[in-house]
Amino acid sequence: MWHRSLFSKVVAKTGWVYRYLLSMLLCCLVLVNPSRANEQRFNETELKAAYLYNFAYFVTWPETNRDFLFCSYANSPVTTILARLIVGERVHDRAIQLLIDPVPAQLHECHVIYIPAQQERILAATLEFVRAFPVLTVSDTADFEDRGGMIRLATEDMRIQPVIRLKNVTRSGLGISSKLLRSSRVIE
């Protein structure tokens, strides 16, 4: 399958030089043109991918030494953007990987699983597989939080807003930072 050959597992390099340069570049951009980030308009896909990327930093998982593993599905454009966002990145000094189209046996190893609305048909089964594990489930499916999901990326009034079903998150032993809670709509 062509997806797998393109970005099957995106394994981060140590690459501290790259990261250093990048942060330099970013701070310069901000200094030179502080309003740049506000002017830049992103589309729905890009904003959703950015949220997923941020969840890796603002959610805490029970301690493991494994690499940080994002899981997503191939026919969502969000997956493509996410793959490019995590290149060369690390979370809490762990490399980030992206697993596309995980088979059920791999699902419990994911830290974050994104089930795009395009894959709604496997939503129920996926949630069932990961129920007993500390896996953050994210989707943009309309009533995701009512179907047992944790975070829904809702499009409201031309903005993307996370809707968090707190009960479903804490039940699995995950923690959410207050910063993320503040910029989200929290249910219960």
Place this chain on the structure above:
Amino acid sequence: MADDSLADLKALSLQELSASTVSIASKSQQPISETPSAVFVISHEEIRRSGMQSIPELLRKVPGLEVARVDANQWAISSRGFNGIYANKLLVMMDGRTVYDPLNSGVYWNEQDYPLEDIDRIEVIRGPGATLWGSNAVNGVINIVTRSSQESQGLLLSGGTGKEEPGFGTFRYGGQLNPDFHYRVYGKYNHREDFHFGNGEKANDSLDMGRAGFRGDWAPDARKNLIVQGDYFNGDMQQSLSNIDTTMPISADNTKKYGGNVLLRWQQTLDNDSRLQIRSYFDHAVRNQSRLDYRRSTFDFDLQHNFRWQDHNLTWGTGYRYNSDLLAQKVALLHFDPTQRDVHLFNVFAQDEWRFFADDLRLIYGSKVEHNDFTGFEIQPSARLLWIPSQQHSVWGAVSRAVRVPARVDHDLNVLFNVAPDTTANVLGDDNFDSETAITYELGYRFFPSDAFNIDTTLFYSDYGRLSTTEPQSPIVSGQDTTIPFLIANKAKGETYGWETAVNWRASENWRLQGSYSLFGIALHRRDGSLDTAAEVAEGNSARNRVNLSSYLNLPHQLEFDAHWYYTDRLLNQVSAYHRLDLRLGWQPNLHFELAVGAQNLLDNRHLEFSPYLDNAVISSEFERNYYIKATVRY
């Protein structure tokens, strides 16, 4: 996406992320709670779990929409009354391409198909939508929206067999040429078996139809996007016709159909955050029947611009449509005069959404002005008020005027019926035929006590003027033979009223229920001087009460069990009330495979759903119990 904007995206703080606005508006659908009209959306998931194989069957679950199977391959579908095989007060679109035919303003439903797996949603607006959408959007608008190529990547093969559809199959492949350009191609084939008449005899109404198409999506950046898509269909359809000469027996008619379309759509967010959309399409269709050969070409261009100004959200636009057809006479008794006609349609429209009191109150008002070759200028204004007193409630009201502009048949038809020995009726179109008009008053209320439950109710009353009639003229006697001319005119009026409620309830994580109820009433009146005894026929084509209930249940072991129950009250035109129960069991062991078995119309051997009366020679057959099995593979 360029690397520097990727870095910008990565650098956004959570706060900035939640403040960022989405750039292309078409993707951000308005929440239904904020829509000041009667809207119902059939989602992709509901399409998949319906067990249906065709677009018209999917529409059954929409409250307020009347869906009746006429025979194995034809449907009568209308919104809020005036149903018929070519119901003409409903506007149907696929990705913005109008699919009603200017010959009779009706929709050839058996030509409207698509791989159901690549349909994103079907949006249905009941009631007038003419201010934005234009003529024919008198009682409703249906827009079938397909998925973007980005969302339909990879290989999909689906196929199956059923008692009524012994063979159906779909192929689709989606790929990527570069990160900015995605495409897909598809092919689809289905064969429908003959149904049976009430007396048990086989009806000649089978269908063989193949179609193929493509779509390409180019998004060079977040503010621009270009869509190119096209389809081609080719097939044969059978129907049983009562003979124009009533002394002759039923005849089996074979129609050869083919046609295609190409559509281009450009959307762009401009520097001042306003949005521009340009859409253009070309559509060609050919139908060769035993009685008439018909070919038509349509070219359409449409421009729309949307911008904000203080508390106003303004939309304006303009459009042009050119239509050219050729109707070749094949039998002596039926022809069109002239046989060839070019028609031009121009329009401009503007609509404003004005928000007051911290967005709690919104006034949406505007008008469309159209010019057509038959009746000249037509004005279609509307005013809507939406009040959102709290997160749980919204109330809206609307007054709108819409018109159904004359179709080719209204002007140019010339058909002869042998009504008695030596007596012939001659129905003639009239160049003075005017547009049918409707003024509709609507009141809606939505209640969202929680995310898991909502209820949506609409009340409406419509006042129709200049409805079409067929007026007998003085007989012409020549020797033994008498000919009675009938002229198509606008000598009827009428009222409709109704109540539509839809309920959505997620009872648990694994169980969702959806239901709807529709009440409908209609009264038609002949105006003074009208002699058309058939003017009130439409009264008998709509059911007074209709109920739908759907249950979607997720079971362990990746099983799904779905049930759909439909009830339609009797039609006065000789159709009894009927129940229909559909069951489906689906199994999805993994991402790549899906198997579904189902039964349709389980409680009934077969039943009649519609009986065309005078307006059409088609003889209806009965909808039968059906079983099917379907497998889908995705890679």
